[in-house]
Every structure is written in structure tokens, then in C-alpha cells.
Amino acid sequence: xxxxxxxxxxxxxxxxxxxxxxxxxxxxxxxxxxxxxxxxxxxxxxxxxxxxxxxxxxxxxxxxxxxxxxxxxxxxxxxxxxxxxxxxxxxxxxxxxxxxxxxxxxxxxxxxxxxxxxxxxxxxxxxxxxxxxxxxxxxxxxxxxxxxxxx
DNA sequence: GCCAACGTTGGC
DNA sequence: GCCAACGTTGGC
Numbered sequence: 001x002x003x004x005x006x007x008x009x010x011x012x013x014x015x016x017x018x019x020x021x022x023x024x025x026x027x028x029x030x031x032x033x034x035x036x037x038x039x040x041x042x043x044x045x046x047x048x049x050x051x052x053x054x055x056x057x058x059x060x061x062x063x064x065x066x067x068x069x070x071x072x073x074x075x076x077x078x079x080x081x082x083x084x085x086x087x088x089x090x091x092x093x094x095x096x097x098x099x100x101x102x103x104x105x106x107x108x109x110x111x112x113x114x115x116x117x118x119x120x121x122x123x124x125x126x127x128x129x130x131x132x133x134x135x136x137x138x139x140x141x142x143x144x145x146x147x148x149x150x151x
Numbered sequence: 152g153c154c155a156a157c158g159t160t161g162g163c
Numbered sequence: 164g165c166c167a168a169c170g171t172t173g174g175c
Contacts, residue, residue, distance in 0.1 A: 007172095007173090031158075032158090033158095053174085054172075054173050054174080055173095058173075058174070111174080128156080129155070129156040130156090130172095130173095131156075131172045131173070133172090
């Protein structure tokens with residue numbers, strides 16, 4: 001089982017939206033690295049920190065888990081979708097995604113706070129200029145952050 | 152709203 | 164296959 005961090009803008013689809021919907025298809029990912037993580041590594045049961053980006057206080061706000069392994073993203077075939085990709089075909093779909101299930105909300109662990117902890121210094125999401133919307137989290141980092149949430 | 156950092160595109 | 168131009172991300 002693996003651990004992840006997934007970013008989402010609360011104005012677009014935040015943790016409360018996931019809590020309301022219970023599960024959601026993680027569509028619209030148009031970055032090859034992020035797609036490859038979903039396609040090649042994510043398995044049902046994998047756990048993910050839910051991270052709010054592009055907002056007043058960016059940071060981790062909850063936990064989700066993979067509820068379905070990767071399958072083709074329907075939005076790439078819809079000409080009216082902003083995620084439409086005219087180079088993708090149903091025979092050979094370019095974009096895949098998993099489904100996520102809501103697990104729970106957590107106390108906010110802000111980006112600022114994450115940066116303050118030496119054991120988390122290697123986290124991909126903290127790397128300078130990082131823009132990847134899906135990044136792996138080490139088990140040790142996962143445990144450490146869970147510990148921060150209990151304080 | 153600014154802008155640095157980064158990924159992608161496309162001309163050559 | 165290089166790389167300049169462009170578009171997007173996301174913290175601030």
C-alpha cells in the first residue's frame with residue numbers, strides 16, 4: 001500500500017465536496033507524471049492526504065483513499081469539456097484517473113507548518129517550484145504528519 | 152494580481 | 164532533437 005498527496009483547489013473541488021459526494025472520479029489530470037502515478041502505482045486502498053492549493057492557507061485538510069484503480073478519463077472525449085483532447089482515442093486513451101473515497105477531515109496542516117519540520121524536508125510537495133498535483137509520500141512522512149494532527 | 156518555475160508545443 | 168515561445172500552476 002502506498003501513500004500520496006493530492007492537490008485540489010477548494011474553490012473547484014475541496015474536501016467538503018468530497019465529504020458530500022463520498023467518492024469522486026479524479027478526472028481532468030493532464031500531466032504525464034501525475035497520470036503515470038495513477039496508472040502504474042495507485043491501488044485501491046492507497047491513502048492520500050488531501051491538500052488545498054491556490055487558497056488563503058494552502059495545506060493538508062483531510063484524508064482520502066483510492067477506491068478504484070485507473071480507468072480512461074471520459075472528459076478527454078467530450079468536445080465541450082475543457083479537458084477535451086482531440087489527439088486521444090477510445091482505442092488508445094491518453095488520460096486515465098482513479099476514484100477517491102472520502103476518509104475524514106483533519107486539522108489543517110499548513111504548507112508553512114510542513115516546511116517547519118526537518119523530517120518532512122524531502123517531501124516532493126515542498127520542493128521548490130513543484131507543480132505536480134499528485135506526489136508520493138513516504139510511509140515515515142505519512143506517520144509523522146499523522147502525529148502532527150494529534151497535537 | 153504578480154510572477155517564478157515548470158511542462159508542453161512546434162518551427163526549424 | 165533543440166530550444167524559444169507559450170500556457171499553467173500556485174505561493175505570495
